[in-house]
Amino acid sequence: MSVFIDKTTKLVVQGITGRDGSFHTEQMREYGTNVVAGVTPGKGGQRFANAVPIYDTVAEAVSDTGANTAVIYVPARFAVDAIYEAADTGVHLVVCITEGVPVLDMTRALLFLAERGTRLIGPNCPGLISPGKAKVGIIPGQICREGRIGVVSRSGTLTYEIIHQLSSHGYGQSTCIGIGGDPLIGTNFIDCLEAFEADPETEAIVMIGEIGGTDEQQAAEYVATHVSKPVVGFIAGQTAPPGRRMGHAGAIISGSSGTAKEKIAAFERAGIEVMKRPADVVALLEKRS
Amino acid sequence: MNLHEYQARALLKAAGIPVPDGEVATTPDEAEAVAARLGSAVVVKAQVHAGGRGKAGGVKLAANATEARGHAQQILGMRIKGLVVERVLVVPAAKIASESYLGVIVDRASQRPVIMVSPAGGVDIEEVAAKTPEKLFRVAIDPRFGLLPHQAMALAFELYDDLGQVRQAATIMQQLYRVFLDAGGSLAEINPLITTPEGEVLALDAKIVVDDNELARRSSIAALRDVTAEDSSEVEARNAGLSYVNLDGNVGCCVNGAGLAMATMDLVKYYGGEPANFLDIGGSSSPEKVVAALRIITRDRNVKSILFNIFGGITRCDDVANGIVQATGQMKLDRPIVIRLTGTNEDLAIEILRKAGFEALTDMDEAVQQAVKLAQEAA
Numbered sequence: 001m002s003v004f005i006d007k008t009t010k011l012v013v014q015g016i017t018g019r020d021g022s023f024h025t026e027q028m029r030e031y032g033t034n035v036v037a038g039v040t041p042g043k044g045g046q047r048f049a050n051a052v053p054i055y056d057t058v059a060e061a062v063s064d065t066g067a068n069t070a071v072i073y074v075p076a077r078f079a080v081d082a083i084y085e086a087a088d089t090g091v092h093l094v095v096c097i098t099e100g101v102p103v104l105d106m107t108r109a110l111l112f113l114a115e116r117g118t119r120l121i122g123p124n125c126p127g128l129i130s131p132g133k134a135k136v137g138i139i140p141g142q143i144c145r146e147g148r149i150g151v152v153s154r155s156g157t158l159t160y161e162i163i164h165q166l167s168s169h170g171y172g173q174s175t176c177i178g179i180g181g182d183p184l185i186g187t188n189f190i191d192c193l194e195a196f197e198a199d200p201e202t203e204a205i206v207m208i209g210e211i212g213g214t215d216e217q218q219a220a221e222y223v224a225t226h227v228s229k230p231v232v233g234f235i236a237g238q239t240a241p242p243g244r245r246m247g248h249a250g251a252i253i254s255g256s257s258g259t260a261k262e263k264i265a266a267f268e269r270a271g272i273e274v275m276k277r278p279a280d281v282v283a284l285l286e287k288r289s
Numbered sequence: 290m291n292l293h294e295y296q297a298r299a300l301l302k303a304a305g306i307p308v309p310d311g312e313v314a315t316t317p318d319e320a321e322a323v324a325a326r327l328g329s330a331v332v333v334k335a336q337v338h339a340g341g342r343g344k345a346g347g348v349k350l351a352a353n354a355t356e357a358r359g360h361a362q363q364i365l366g367m368r369i370k371g372l373v374v375e376r377v378l379v380v381p382a383a384k385i386a387s388e389s390y391l392g393v394i395v396d397r398a399s400q401r402p403v404i405m406v407s408p409a410g411g412v413d414i415e416e417v418a419a420k421t422p423e424k425l426f427r428v429a430i431d432p433r434f435g436l437l438p439h440q441a442m443a444l445a446f447e448l449y450d451d452l453g454q455v456r457q458a459a460t461i462m463q464q465l466y467r468v469f470l471d472a473g474g475s476l477a478e479i480n481p482l483i484t485t486p487e488g489e490v491l492a493l494d495a496k497i498v499v500d501d502n503e504l505a506r507r508s509s510i511a512a513l514r515d516v517t518a519e520d521s522s523e524v525e526a527r528n529a530g531l532s533y534v535n536l537d538g539n540v541g542c543c544v545n546g547a548g549l550a551m552a553t554m555d556l557v558k559y560y561g562g563e564p565a566n567f568l569d570i571g572g573s574s575s576p577e578k579v580v581a582a583l584r585i586i587t588r589d590r591n592v593k594s595i596l597f598n599i600f601g602g603i604t605r606c607d608d609v610a611n612g613i614v615q616a617t618g619q620m621k622l623d624r625p626i627v628i629r630l631t632g633t634n635e636d637l638a639i640e641i642l643r644k645a646g647f648e649a650l651t652d653m654d655e656a657v658q659q660a661v662k663l664a665q666e667a668a
Contacts, residue, residue: 023603077505102473102502103395107432110400126602140602140632155548156572157600160632161653164600181547183397183475210548213397236551239536239558240567247532247547247569249502250397255415260555277556279654 002130003150003175003195003202004093004119005069009134012037012058012067012091014074014082016048020097021073024138025052028071031141033134037061058082062089069093071127071136076100079123083109087118094186095136096122103249106184113186120186124249126156126178139163139176147172149285150196152189153208154181154215154248158236161278162208169282174202181248183212189219197227204230204285207272209263211237212251216263220270230288233267234275235260290499291338292472295378296513297495300472301479304464307457307491311380320361323379324354330382333360338518339370340413347374350382375517383493388481389448390414391462393430393469395476395500402430402469404462406444410481436466449484457490458482472510473503522585529581531570538563539664541592541624543582545570545604553598553657560654562661565592572603579612580619587624593667594625596660598653601632610638614645625663629656 011028015021016038025048029035037055038048044056055061058070070086072079072095079098086094094113101123113120121128127137132146143160145167153159159178166173177192179185189207196202205227209216216235223231238260240246242253253259267274273284292300295313302308310327313336314320324331331354335347342348347369351357361377368374388410396403409417409424418425426447428440438459445458461482469477476498483493504511516524526533532547536554540562544550547569554564566586570578586595599609609630616622629650630638639649650656 076502100502100505102506103475103500104402104432104470104473104503107395107401111431111433138603143632153548155546157544157546157602157604158548158552160600160602161549161552164631183395184400208548210551215397218398234552236548236555239554239564240551241534241536244534244567245501245532246534246551246567249500251547251551255413257415277559277654278552 002133003177003192003199004121005128005130005134005136005175007133009069009136010034010036010065010067011136012039012061012065012070014039014058014070014072014086016040016052016054017043018073022048024073027141028135031135033136036065036067058085059089062091067091069136070095072096072098074098080105080109083120084112087113087116092119094118094120095125095127096120097125097127097137099124101182103182103184106182110184110186121177122180122185124182125180125185126159128175128177130175131173137178139178143167144176145172147174148201148203149173150192150199150202150205151176151208152192152196152205153178154210154250155208155236158278159208162206162234162281165279165281166206171282171285174199181250183250188215190222193219193222193227197229202229204232204288206281207231207233209233209235210248210251211240211246211253211260212258214258217266220266220272223272224270230285231272232275232281232284232288233272234278234281235263235267290501290504290514292497292499292513293336293338293376293515293518294334294495295336295376297497300468300497301465301492301495304468306461306464307489309380309383309491309493311378313376313378314361315365315376317358317361317365320377320379321354321358324351324357327379327381331357331379332382333357333364334378334380335364335367335369335374336376336378337369337372337374339372342369345369372518383483383491384486386484386486388483390417390480391465391482392476392478392480393466393474396429399429402432402466404428404430404436404444404466406448408448414480430466436463451488454484454488454490461490461492468497472497473500473507474498475500522588525581526568526585530578531568531582531585533585534567535589536564536566537591538565539591539593539668540660541565541586541589541595542598543568543570543586543595544598545572545600549598549600553596553653556653556657557596557661560658560661562664565589576608576612576615579609580616583613583616584620587620587622592624594627594660594663596656597626597628597630598656599630599632601630601635605634606630606632606638607634607641610641613647614641617645624667627656627660627663629653
């Protein structure tokens with residue numbers, strides 16, 4: 001088993017003919033993901049790489065191919081409608097890679113998704129990968145290995161760094177999930193912790209947070225009360241100044257709230273071993289197992 | 290993006306919220322003229338993107354136009370938290386019977402807009418939330434239906450007993466929520482919302498923070514950006530598609546990805562150094578972006594060593610290597626550089642760098658330790 005995606009994933013790519021969409025569709029197919037359709041309005045009837053049928057709408061793509069998961073690479077100004085469009089077809093999972101979705105749009109979109117029971121990962125995220133089974137998004141497949149560690153993170157390249165540490169020390173991953181760097185996201189730490197706890201193939205969990213908001217603090221409480229598997233954590237942004245957005249829209253200390261210090265303290269209170277640096281991940285996992 | 294107080298006031302006023310008269314001045318002469326026109330005691334207020342303006346001496350009461358001129362002379366050009374004051378707002382000194390707080394934010398926990406009021410206005414609302422949370426009243430708004438009239442009334446009753454004032458405040462809440470939506474805000478705040486001895490409810494100070502992701506579709510809001518109020522390197526970085534925040538340390542950092550950029554800064558600190566900046570060159574990094582990044586980092590004279598930390602995924606290591614070679618061909622690099630690259634096209638990148646006389650590392654910890662050591666030796 002794995003979390004959220006696996007061999008049964010049938011993927012439709014929204015924005016398949018764009019620069020990012022086409023590049024990453026190639027990468028996902030190379031990795032073995034079952035990409036069954038693409039969508040670009042106006043290019044319906046064509047084929048991507050002489051293989052994947054392209055449709056004008058997600059609805060047509062889903063009804064023709066039985067796609068059950070959608071991934072979004074469209075430009076920011078179209079992204080929120082792409083989320084609505086995917087959710088309206090009944091796919092159970094939507095992964096939005098696009099960065100730049102206005103947060104007020106997300107306040108409405110999240111209610112729309114909740115009513116339909118659609119899971120959204122992102123926006124502004126690298127997506128997810130279940131090594132050896134499928135990847136949806138942009139996480140480089142070659143750094144991952146099949147195994148039993150679940151990884152969940154608000155970041156992209158920092159996650160790659162930690163996956164790389166794990167893989168090169170013989171620790172493969174069950175699933176790695178990048179939940180995104182925006183203030184409002186569809187799937188949060190707790191959703192992923194719950195899924196990893198329930199997944200028999202996941203033996204331990206690595207949780208990578210950063211400054212801004214209180215998701216990590218709530219996740220820590222959840223770990224203390226609901227998670228029996230070992231969890232190790234990392235928080236980026238100990239040296240970040242208050243009131244400044246550190247790249248991610250969500251990575252900002254507001255007043256005195258959302259600091260790395262309070263998140264690390266919450267992790268420690270919940271019995272989560274906290275890495276001082278990314279290179280510590282393997283040593284902490286070995287200590288906990 | 291932060292709006293200035295005078296810009297936020299103008300948006301409130303346009304939405305029908307009662308805001309006292311007042312005008313912006315950029316010279317002491319103008320400030321004197323505005324004060325003379327207002328014909329009363331005035332307050333001269335520095336317009337900078339920094340909190341604590343009053344404590345820093347950036348807000349001053351003047352009994353008449355001549356005094357206003359003197360205050361403007363002092364305040365214009367002063368630095369508040371490193372930012373030079375280019376403008377002052379001159380407003381009539383209000384007679385205040387009571388001060389309250391009114392704000393709308395996007396609340397991350399409830400994932401909705403939340404409107405907040407407190408009868409303890411005029412002070413930092415965070416302090417109220419921390420010390421006297423029973424004086425802060427919040428309502429989560431369903432964004433599909435907006436702020437409902439009864440919600441606004443219920444909140445207004447927490448502020449006032451007089452029904453006339455309650456109704457005025459409830460109307461102001463609806464107007465503020467409209468401004469918040471129309472500006473694409475992540476925060477819109479009136480602090481203080483005052484009552485005058487005559488019973489009128491007025492917005493005395495306003496603050497609006499706009500979600501940067503809204504600017505592409507709101508050109509009139511985007512046009513309010515005041516680049517003179519920002520760090521010039523940060524402006525240049527934004528124009529080049531980079532995300533940059535200037536800090537006080539001496540190890541200049543150039544990283545791909547925000548999380549890794551923060552983790553790199555933290556690791557600099559872990560090994561006893563101080564980061565000079567946050568810099569994310571983003572996902573698909575062209576050589577041009579790397580050139581711009583190096584130009585911005587080296588302009589900071591506090592920087593004693595430069596650290597590249599690249600984890601190639603979408604970012605190709607060879608693109609970054611080419612950028613470094615191109616940049617150092619254009620400008621003489623007078624400070625040591627430590628380069629760490631791993632991931633996509635790593636071998637190609639190392640080859641490109643070797644040919645140009647640079648060494649490249651693949652381990653993050655080793656690179657950070659080297660950069661910290663070099664900075665300490667140069668300091």
